[in-house]
Amino acid sequence: MKLKLFNTLTRKKEEFIPINKDEVSMYSCGPTVYNYMHIGNLRTFFFEDILLRVLKYDGFNVKYVMNITDIGHLVSDSDEGEDKMEQSAKESGKKVSEIAGYYTDVFKRDVDLLNVIPPLYYPKPTEYIDEQIAMIKCLEEKGFTYVTSDGVYYDTSKFPDYGKMARLDIKGLQEGARIEYSEEKKNITDFALWKFSPKNEKRLSEWNSPWGIGFPGWHIECSAMSKALLGNHIDIHCGGIDHIPVHHTNEIAQSEACNGEKFVNYWLHGEFLDMGNEKMSKSLGNFITMQTLIDKGYSPMDYRYFLLMAHYRKKLKFTFEALDAAASGYKNLSQRILKLKTEIDSGNTFDKSLIETYRERFSAKINDDLNMPEAMSVIWELLKEEKITSADKLELIYEFDKVTGLRLNEIKEEIPSEIPEEIQKLAVKRIDAKKKKDFKLADEIRSLIKEKGYEIADTKDGFTLKKI
């Protein structure tokens, strides 16, 4: 089965052909660890996880790298605006490294809860300062840089195809009402490679460089770390869709100018989670995290199931109503799995080729630019298929779950929570009433139990109790 991926470079689905058959190189832009990840951020990491899982399912050996940005590279070019890492550290009176360490742990916990497979490396820019400086030097030697009063800048007019991937209309940008730019910048799209520390202030994190004390610019880390760990020319680079116009555009300009060869063959970008009116952003501080969902009683798998219902290149509307629908869907799916486990088949699947048909259909969907909604619909059809035995279904679904990652092989009967003695006594009393055909009393006891927060359900020869 050929894997087709939508490449942002060409805006087309293309067959994926790796540079090296034995090892696919993949890099994704990870988090900046100055705050909690919200569920929108998690959507992107989920998308990258699906990509990784599909590559693995297809038998590729993937060398996967995701950076964790632990320095504030977010200083704006146009003003001396806040550096989010530094600001977060100052506010809490902690070291930048402590802030980074804390949010890195939370990030890792959240993606683990979502069952996102970790990369081989999680490089941090603070550990690759030399590589970043080396790359800036390389750009300087090739004549792509100039120095201003506040830093070393990349001259985008020197790079022939600047903005090609993003299809930037540079003249259009200049007419933009919201553009402000430093007088010293030669072109509106020029960006900092190295920023000098402010003269009157000591930053919490700063380093020596051939140009002066300061810190690396926003984009150089990915170019430098990608080069260090994966080489000059890699197969796949991915991230959120917002990275196309600036971050990834600049990465291409840096890497290709310095290395003198093509940087990335396939660029993949995940769409945003749409929060409706309330745009969820870190700056607004109104974001929902994994912990928020857990506190509201959802499981991380409910959210994963929710994400699987939409294609990664389409905006997905988040509402709690939609999440409830996903939670119900995941619960129903789980129950089907449990049932398959307990069923003992009397025979074998008569037509083994039918199993192969489902496998092919599933594979075709995931290989068609990661069409998970359709892949999920194949799973549901398989569950309802009468001509395949439960044992075979279960085996096949576990195989599919290597891609969907819903932890289906870990599903267990819900462990009944401790039921207070009082409730148990009431339940027994109700059974007695039922035996005596005193249904009125039985119903009264049922509603009493419900008032106390438990639900009773009759079974063939008894009852079950559940906390509501």
Next chain:
RNA sequence: GGCGUGGUACCCAAGUGGCUUAAGGGAGCAGUCUGCAAAACUGCCAUUCAUCAGUUCGAAUCUGAUCCACGCCUCCA
């Protein structure tokens, strides 16, 4: 001002020229079961794809216009 995306049932959401008179999930409704419920199972649930016009033997899918919503151009997954 420039660039770009999308409008598919009650909700979420696939499908981008004939295999589809539109997947899948949720909700809802009906039935089976049950003293009644719950659960489970079975069945039903868009002749229609924002609107209008056009191209075509054939369109939700292509073209044009219109209306609406949204994103980016500033940090953002």
